[in-house]
Amino acid sequence: MTSSPRKLDTADASAPVTPMMAQYLEIKAGHPGALLFYRMGDFYELFFEDAEIASKTLGIVLTKRGKHQGEDIAMCGVPVVRADEYLQRLIAHGHRVAVCEQMEDPAEAKKRGSKSVVKRGVVRLVTPGTITEETLLEPTRTNLLLALARLRISDDEARFGLAFADISTGEFGLSECDEAGLPAEIARLDPSEIVMAEAVHEDAELASLWRESRAAVTPVGRDVFDGSQAERRLAAFYDVGTIDGFGSFSRAELVAASGLVTYILRTQVGQKPALDPPRRDGASAHMAIDAATRANLELTRTLGGERAGSLFDAVDRSVTAAGGRLLAQWLASPLLAPEAIALRQDAVAFFAEQALLRGQVRARLKSAPDIARSMARLALDRAGPRDLAALREGLTGIAAIEALLRQRESELPPVLAGILSALARPDQGQAARLAAALQDDLPLLKRDGGFVRAGYDAGLDETRALRDESRRVIAGLQARYAEESQVRQLKIKHNNMIGYFVEVPQQAGEAFLQPGLRETYVHRQTMAGAMRFSTAELSTLESRIASAAERSLASELQIFSDLAAALIADGAAIRAATEALALLDVIVALAVLAEEENYVRPVVDTSLAFAIEGGRHPVVERALKREGKPFVANDCELSGEGEGQKAAGKIWLLTGPNMAGKSTFLRQNALIAVLAQIGSFVPAKSAHIGAVDALFSRVGAADDLARGRSTFMVEMVETAAILNQAGPRALVILDEIGRGTATFDGLSIAWAAIENLSAVNRCRALFATHYHELTQLTKKLPRLANATMRVTEWHGDVVFLHEVVPGAADRSYGIQVAKLAGMPAAVVERARAVLAQLEATDRQAPAARLVDDLPLFAAAPRAPAQPAIKARDEVAEALDALDPNDMTPRQALDALFSLKAKRDSAKKG
């Protein structure tokens, strides 16, 4: 007997693959880097490694299905109805998913032969930056996709074009920067996904940027960023002859923009999202804040990554998700131009005074749904009936708010006048049409039907009546059959396999097989305990019902697409109105904040002022308030002096014990600058700020084990960045720089850093330190002032007054703080003894004398870096040739001697 070839199939490595597997492998190969959701009936199945990844990430069961090349095929599946939830988790873990659908009915495939495979195709690539589903998006976070294009200007100089879009709202911006500015620009945008050419991704100098970013990083082929195609692709995307009408953009911006739309079209497989025309959103218009400063100041997230506890959380009074997103964007990108800041302040001030109108607008805003995202789903044909309802509510809300503002039209400051005219743009007939068309209770998916209100469309009402009528006929038929056959339990049921059928208990069923009933009832199935039959009448009814249901669904879908088309046609106006609502929400929210928290309008101008009277920390103040404790307000005066080249800000050197409130004071001033420059009022009695162009904030020796650097190294790298970058308009906050190393090293570094800030950076700065020796520096540096946190002693314990006063701290109170913290009494006593000894030694050689002994730091104004002298360097060459991993200890020692000899002879020569 010969063995069957089929059996061999599954065991033989060279066996032919099944047609379905062949189709799977082909589709999979077309989407490298993505998990493939392969549609099979009611499930998306994943195979091979994809299945292993998904089962681990999602915690779902891994099974097997057949073999491929002699190996079991790993498989797992997710039900289509719950796919969104699983997608969300995969995306959150940084995966990309290609969604592959069945493109025809399985019955169609069967017609081609019993072995033929249903046609399938990828309809969409789901990536972190291209999602639009409500369930996948965070309501209060802008979901930006960033495309990065690099244009080389010379061998060692490049410009970066940044194109960023939120396809869930249509927002699309462009900016440009050089390599040094790239980290701050990426930190400002905080994208979910960054797309770039492979060459940029592989550039070793940029690698740390990708590693440290929260974004998913997607390298793509060079063709996506093909500069020669840029204008053409953009024009094709917007369906315009030329893109000149959008404004003028740099080459790098254009290439990035075209890369962005090309990538979006690829992920959406041809579906075109409705993106606004690109807007220039240059870094030069914003306060530069690098990633470390953002993290350190906890602008939109705490160091632990949470919203709660951040500045955003403390000041956010917005009532809509879009408003929350916009406020977070504002906090991430404070403005520079005093005029633009004043325009926002005027609008906030208007609402600060108009309590009644403010309340009315807010109540309306509160009930307005997030229609920007609904509009985006409509454009991508991914919307459902609830999106239409959201638009109905949204458009009604827009009209109501427009009416409220209209009453005060003549008094509105320019920003609010702009909002009013944007709110008037959408066609208000749409809301009425949607209200007439939509049911009150709506299904999630349009394919479920039943969302169009009775009376809206005569044709639909008719088919529905027919469908409902047939249902009544069936009920009548059931009664008649039961009567005729004398079987009371007879039921007419329906399933997808055999359609409508008559079901009777098994004992009763026997009679239906006998002459008399047999002529009417055709036996279909015998189940455990029941028998099923069909009848000619049922079959006729079946097709009537099916066609009526089909026809009513078809007309509902038609109505849906008509409504959608009308909304899309009015899309630009609706989006403009939506943006205006978000803006209005933020402005009203800032007015509410100013009122609730007693903030004042700061003066922001082009001076070098930094004069804060009675400043408070917005987050700490709130936390203390919850505990019923007062916050002690403090002044800060760093205003610059001099003109042009000589202009320079003041530096405050702040000393004081631990826990006295130094960090709070430092950060509160940085946060006040940020709030002032987004156009908000600030937590102070008064504030005058010359616009800050760059903000830097560092804390000594923050742990950064994740990045694999020693804490001290991180501190030094970050301090170096400030000393290299900060210019005279910057505001610098340094908190205990130098504490991460031995005392004298730390002191010397802090010392030199202050001198550099004063002589070279000439910026406004706050410097907190425990090195009291540094206070002596005020004798030499005219713009340096000492300030200290007031404390007092009470029965041997230290009491913090949280008050910043001129002068230097006389002592550290470190031991008192240790005592407060519950250190064992014996340890505290011993520490006191050691301290006394140390202080006695110090008196013999006071460090304070240092300032007299050391000549003042004589840094020249920053000169451009000298080009390295390219003389042949034998020592360097020899070093380059070494591979320590490959050497024995003996070889290493020999190499060291030889290097030393080379160096010695080089010095002589």
Ligand SMILES: Nc1ncnc2c1ncn2[C@@H]1O[C@H](COP(=O)(O)OP(=O)(O)OP(=O)(O)O)[C@@H](O)[C@H]1O
């Ligand atoms: N101005 C203030 N008014 C009231 N309480 C304050 C004020 N500033 C700080 N505090 C309280 O003191 C606590 C310690 O403040 P902070 O962390 O700023 O001190 P620090 O001097 O920087 O301490 P360390 O040197 O240990 O970092 C804060 O958590 C807060 O509760």
